Amino acid sequence: MIYKNLYIDGHLSDLTVTDGIITSIQPVQSGVGIQDSVINNHDSRTVDCHAMRWALPAMVNMHTHSAMTLFRSAGSGLPLQQWLHDTIFPLEAKLTPDDIYRGALQAFDEMRSSGTTAFNDMYFCTESTIRAAAEKRMGGIVSLSVTDADFEDPDKALHTHRFFNDYDRTVSRLPHGITLAVAPHAIYSVSGKHLRYIADFAHEHGLPFHIHLSETQAERENCLKEHGVPPVVYLDQLGIFDKVGQHFIGAHALWFDETEIRILGDHQVTVVHCPNSNLKLGSGFRFLYNELRDAGVNVTLGTDGCASSDNLDMIEAMKVMSLLQKGTRLDAAALPADEVFRIATENGYRALGMDNCGIRTGAHANFFLVDISRPPFTILHQQDLSPEQRNSLFLNQLIYAAHGDCITETITF
Ligand SMILES: [Zn+2]
Structure with missing residues (x-):
């Protein structure tokens, strides 16, 4: 499975899962991601997140x-x-x-x-x-x-x-x-x-x-x-x-x-x-x-x-x-x-005793996706945020403004 154009730690990224393991996390080049993902929309193994999902460890x-x-x-x-x-x-x-x-x-x-x-x-x-x-x-x-x-x-x-x-x-x-x-x-x-x-x-x-x-x-x-x-x-x-x-x-x-x-x-x-x-x-x-x-x-x-x-x-x-x-x-x-x-x-x-969890290359695929098009996350869509600022804002919004229903998908393999 390839998850394209989703946020990880404040960076827009593509994430690949192979046999239950996260095998690659690649930053998306600015302006390329969404166009590129349209091409792959017919592939059932590719999910395009259109920069509207954020991945976090389960x-x-x-x-x-x-x-x-x-x-x-x-x-x-x-x-x-x-x-x-x-x-x-x-x-x-x-x-x-x-x-x-x-x-x-x-x-x-x-x-x-x-x-x-x-x-x-x-x-x-x-x-x-x-x-x-x-x-x-x-x-x-x-x-x-x-x-x-x-x-x-x-x-x-x-x-x-x-x-x-x-x-x-x-x-x-x-x-x-x-x-x-x-x-x-x-x-x-x-x-x-x-x-x-x-x-x-x-x-x-x-x-x-x-x-x-x-x-x-x-x-x-x-x-x-x-x-x-x-x-x-x-x-x-x-x-x-x-x-x-x-x-x-x-x-x-x-x-x-x-x-x-x-x-x-x-x-x-x-x-x-x-x-x-x-x-x-x-x-x-x-x-x-x-x-x-x-x-x-x-x-x-x-x-x-x-x-x-x-x-x-x-x-x-x-x-x-x-x-x-x-x-x-x-x-x-x-x-x-x-x-x-x-x-x-x-x-x-x-x-x-769950070893090797987290969102990084080589870890077990065990994560969830948050829908950041929802109202609690509006603040994230400012253009001038650094990845660190965006990440900090996201966690604050998730915990203090959102509820569990902002989660669209939970992945375990
Ligand atoms: Zn009890």
Whole structure:
């Protein structure tokens, strides 16, 4: 495939993809590109972008419950614990594997159409999510979500143990681009005994350990009451970080003190900020981005499931993350557009072990095209902009002015 006359880093370029790899990026000589592309319009392997598309590396949604597209806006107005127990858990008890498959299909359609090609999912019936991901050519991690009930209730325990016992066989049949992980739901729903068991399993198989962590102030206060220490110190005392190290992925990560941030940084873990979900459920908004980044934590971005975030639009999530940093720090320069975009792409690639991504020769073709004829991008069509100025303006317009619907095409091979 040849994409002609599209912008890359502020430069009008032609981009060639061969066998799933970007094999060439050539600058377009001024005045030649559009004329030249008309000649190639009959060739189905050539797409002429007429200087109205901008290519960017695809995004990674680092915390999802994909099938929850079925529950958009469910329990709206309830705080987390009431929302979970009165609305979400009773709904989930009725789900069939086919429901989960159909919910996940819808999620992956939405992700792809808004520039996301990889995800980090936490749910049950992993085989349904895997099937949907393969059909939609999505990559990422599918993790089995477990609570104590999944070990103790006889019917559920059967399924849980099947996941752990059949792990090797399941892995050997996974579609391209999908890996497995284990996901204890949270410290308030999984006992220390089971957290240790899951961490041992993750350590033995080199798997990510994905958990909801310090999502609410109540979680932190209850942990202090029950264990005498805050959540991260509690997990450290259980030996979880020593076992899983960099494979630890903590979703939400809102309520930390300095000691906890130091522990997370020392182990170079990944955390996932889910700003829309946190705001919708009234869980909090002071995400300590600078502190976590400076301590050595890999900070990534996610939407959470659609029952709390209502959509899977990572452009919206980037905007809200950036605005919250500016607002809570009283600093308009905090978390600028280029940095929040790297959080949604490069930091996600690092967490998922996705090597060789980005728009450059030799990298995997994994990118999306933005329609810059749309109103948010009018400012880019001034004649006297340098490539650097145009690039900076583009990222600002994308994150603060546009939404995921400005994306016309998402390419993965
Ligand atoms: Zn979640």
